[in-house]
Amino acid sequence: MAQINVADKEIAVKIVYYGPAMSGKTTNLLYIHQRIPNKGRTDMLSIATEGDRTLYFDFLPLESNIIPGFKTKFQLYTVPGQVLYNATRKLVLQGADGIVFVADSQWSKQRDNVDSLDNLVENLTEQSRELNDVPYILEYNKRDLKDIAQIDHMSYLLNRKKVRVPEFETVATTGKGVFDVLNAICRMVIAKIIKESDINNQGGGK
Amino acid sequence: MNPNTTITDKDKKIFETTLGNFLKNSGARTVLLVDRNGFILHRAGDFKSIDAQSLAVLAVSEYASTQALARTIGEEEISAVFHQGKKNHVHISMIAKTAMIVTVFSSNITVSMVRLSAREASKTLQKAILDIASRK
Numbered sequence: 554m555a556q557i558n559v560a561d562k563e564i565a566v567k568i569v570y571y572g573p574a575m576s577g578k579t580t581n582l583l584y585i586h587q588r589i590p591n592k593g594r595t596d597m598l599s600i601a602t603e604g605d606r607t608l609y610f611d612f613l614p615l616e617s618n619i620i621p622g623f624k625t626k627f628q629l630y631t632v633p634g635q636v637l638y639n640a641t642r643k644l645v646l647q648g649a650d651g652i653v654f655v656a657d658s659q660w661s662k663q664r665d666n667v668d669s670l671d672n673l674v675e676n677l678t679e680q681s682r683e684l685n686d687v688p689y690i691l692e693y694n695k696r697d698l699k700d701i702a703q704i705d706h707m708s709y710l711l712n713r714k715k716v717r718v719p720e721f722e723t724v725a726t727t728g729k730g731v732f733d734v735l736n737a738i739c740r741m742v743i744a745k746i747i748k749e750s751d752i753n754n755q756g757g758g759k
Numbered sequence: 760m761n762p763n764t765t766i767t768d769k770d771k772k773i774f775e776t777t778l779g780n781f782l783k784n785s786g787a788r789t790v791l792l793v794d795r796n797g798f799i800l801h802r803a804g805d806f807k808s809i810d811a812q813s814l815a816v817l818a819v820s821e822y823a824s825t826q827a828l829a830r831t832i833g834e835e836e837i838s839a840v841f842h843q844g845k846k847n848h849v850h851i852s853m854i855a856k857t858a859m860i861v862t863v864f865s866s867n868i869t870v871s872m873v874r875l876s877a878r879e880a881s882k883t884l885q886k887a888i889l890d891i892a893s894r895k
Contacts, residue, residue, distance in 0.1 A: 554762045555763040556794065558771075559767050559768070560766055560768045560771035567796055598813050612813070640827065647796060648795065648796035749763060750763055
């Protein structure tokens with residue numbers, strides 16, 4: 554969960570991009586990394602195989618002043634999507650403050666999307682957490698491809714919480730919608746932290 | 760209930776003093792105090808050529824892998840890990856199962872000196888870490 558450093562006026566939060574293999578999680582982070590201004594930018598850390606498949610995770614730190622008086626550090630992670638690497642997914646998911654579920658829009662990948670979402674719920678349950686309690690959004694990626702499922706269909710399959718979560722259409726390879734997703738999840742995470750931590754009274758307007 | 764970790768001025772002073780003494784006693788170049796999620800609780804020493812955040816995240820992942828390795832060989836826990844380089848080494852040791860001390864030190868310092876100093880520092884830090892956890 555988030556770390557609030559009252560002494561240094563810093564907040565650190567963890568956002569995890571989850572989803573099936575090859576759905577575009579790493580591409581999201583790569584696009585963000587390429588486009589963010591140099592200030593506050595550090596290297597993206599990737600632990601991948603020779604074929605550029607994520608083996609362990611990707612990690613991208615970002616900084617902003619979204620809360621007055623506090624420097625906010627967002628740590629973006631991806632998980633490896635391949636079914637085999639569930640132990641690693643559990644590790645990366647630990648302590649996540651927000652989750653972006655990156656679904657593959659292709660018709661042939663709908664089963665994989667559902668399986669991955671089920672896997673996310675299972676892994677959270679093992680950590681005594683529920684998806685309903687974590688700020689979470691759905692990203693329907695690869696909307697530029699031809700053989701893709703309609704949004705209503707994907708929504709029916711994946712947006713099945715009691716309270717529907719925000720959905721975004723993206724093309725991560727060109728960056729379309731990628732920052733909309735990032736902005737939305739950051740806002741949701743910060744809103745939750747402010748609610749839980751009474752942070753507005755700790756910033757001191759510095 | 761607030762599920763987030765809150766670091767106060769008092770915590771910061773304890774970290775500053777303890778890790779400052781640790782660097783002095785061990786002769787190490789840099790030290791990080793990191794929680795299990797890869798968030799840096801405190802840093803001390805020379806970070807000019809080291810990306811502290813990457814070091815923290817990699818150390819946490821490395822440590823998690825090591826714990827899986829421990830279970831594979833029938834150990835409940837491996838409490839410290841040492842990585843040997845040519846000029847610089849890394850030592851990682853766990854505190855109260857929720858945080859770790861990540862030390863980078865040069866090859867002219869012995870690992871036993873770092874290990875001993877880390878053990879001493881852990882005693883003070885453990886109390887502070889448990890205190891932070893109890894405030895959640």
